[in-house]
Amino acid sequence: MKPIQMVDLKGQYLRAKTEIDAAIQHVLESAHFIQGESVALFENNLSQYTGSKHVISCGNGTDALIAALMAIEIGPGDEIITTPFTFIATVEAIVLVGAKPVLVDVDEETFNLNPALLEKALSPNTKAVIPVHLFGQCADMSPILEIAKEHRLKVIEDACQAIGTEYTFPDGTVKQAGTMGDIGCISFFPSKNLGGYGDGGALMTDNDFLANRLKSICRHGSSERYKHDLIGFNSRLDTIQAAILNVKLNYLNEYIKARQQAAKFYKSELCKLNWLKLPSSVPYSTHTCHQFTVRILNGNRDKLKSYLKEKGIPSAVYYPCPVHLQTAYKFLNHRAGDFPVCEQLSQEVLSLPMHTELSTEQLQYICQSIVNSPL
Ligand SMILES: *Cc1c(COP(=O)(O)O)cnc(C)c1O
Numbered sequence: 001m002k003p004i005q006m007v008d009l010k011g012q013y014l015r016a017k018t019e020i021d022a023a024i025q026h027v028l029e030s031a032h033f034i035q036g037e038s039v040a041l042f043e044n045n046l047s048q049y050t051g052s053k054h055v056i057s058c059g060n061g062t063d064a065l066i067a068a069l070m071a072i073e074i075g076p077g078d079e080i081i082t083t084p085f086t087f088i089a090t091v092e093a094i095v096l097v098g099a100k101p102v103l104v105d106v107d108e109e110t111f112n113l114n115p116a117l118l119e120k121a122l123s124p125n126t127k128a129v130i131p132v133h134l135f136g137q138c139a140d141m142s143p144i145l146e147i148a149k150e151h152r153l154k155v156i157e158d159a160c161q162a163i164g165t166e167y168t169f170p171d172g173t174v175k176q177a178g179t180m181g182d183i184g185c186i187s188f189f190p191s192k193n194l195g196g197y198g199d200g201g202a203l204m205t206d207n208d209f210l211a212n213r214l215k216s217i218c219r220h221g222s223s224e225r226y227k228h229d230l231i232g233f234n235s236r237l238d239t240i241q242a243a244i245l246n247v248k249l250n251y252l253n254e255y256i257k258a259r260q261q262a263a264k265f266y267k268s269e270l271c272k273l274n275w276l277k278l279p280s281s282v283p284y285s286t287h288t289c290h291q292f293t294v295r296i297l298n299g300n301r302d303k304l305k306s307y308l309k310e311k312g313i314p315s316a317v318y319y320p321c322p323v324h325l326q327t328a329y330k331f332l333n334h335r336a337g338d339f340p341v342c343e344q345l346s347q348e349v350l351s352l353p354m355h356t357e358l359s360t361e362q363l364q365y366i367c368q369s370i371v372n373s374p375l
Pocket of ligand 1: 063087089090132160189
């Protein structure tokens with residue numbers, strides 16, 4: 001059996017090596033490293049794939065979040081609602097544009113923003129909500145969008161972990177993660193479901209006005225060379241990354257299927273354990289399994305993690321410390337107990353190896369090791 005990895009980027013590369021190498025070679029020979037033809041091509045392809053009218057590529061997912069907040073003119077005095085159970089970039093972006101993050105606890109089943117707690121967090125200064133589609137499952141967007149509409153809030157989706165995830169509205173309409181709010185943010189960090197071979201990101205919107213602002217903001221506030229109408233910054237997707245992503249986008253549905261198959265295997269083998277809670281399925285969202293995150297209910301999460309490590313099985317804790325308890329965010333004046341669901345999850349969650357190259361033999365070994373764990 002091959003050694004088990006948390007993610008296997010090399011194995012995935014080798015399967016598309018010929019195409020990817022050719023795509024990179026093509027860019028090298030064109031020497032068009034910034035905004036080469038692959039960039040616009042990728043933006044078009046992603047727009048087709050997601051159904052978003054506009055796709056604006058940028059340097060990474062964090063920049064996408066910052067650009068989105070800049071595009072809707074967020075600044076000092078504004079409050080933006082999001083959750084404390086996310087990758088730090090979501091909250092960091094809010095602080096970096098000078099606004100105040102207002103945190104709302106998550107739903108215990110989905111780890112996503114709990115819409116029932118949203119209204120209590122509103123103030124006259126609230127300008128926007130950033131739901132995070134954590135681990136590849138959509139937050140419950142229908143009630144979030146309703147509340148946002150009622151209170152004239154913008155919705156920026158942090159879809160960095162959820163490209164290709166589908167949300168079904170109560171009327172049956174299906175939309176992809178990142179295409180439901182005003183602006184959606186995507187990351188192409190190598191380990192994401194659609195990963196480049198370096199940093200990369202994208203913004204999605206159906207709004208022509210916002211699309212133009214976003215395009216300009218990511219290019220020094222300029223729509224015409226040396227004419228600057230907005231304060232922007234420099235955030236671009238490298239041509240080489242775009243060329244790689246163009247190849248990999250063709251495989252995205254296959255990648256998602258492979259992840260879902262691994263998840264199915266985990267579920268069928270681990271469902272009998274009463275001390276382990278499997279990730280929940282919800283009727284309104286597909287799960288593209290960016291992470292396969294279980295909860296260890298007997299208090300032995302860290303012991304199980306060490307035991308698995310001894311068996312050659314890597315695992316990870318996303319996220320061990322909620323945002324509101326991080327040193328850098330002390331100024332928000334939160335304390336332990338403020339977001340009890342999120343805090344409990346941070347003690348219980350464990351993400352198992354999840355990628356496109358897991359073999360049945362490896363999955364079997366991981367599951368058997370967990371089932372037979374002496375804990
Ligand atoms: C990865 C990620 C980001 C940031 O993306 P980068 O491309 O690494 O900057 C933001 N939010 C979430 C939820 C993420 O998982």
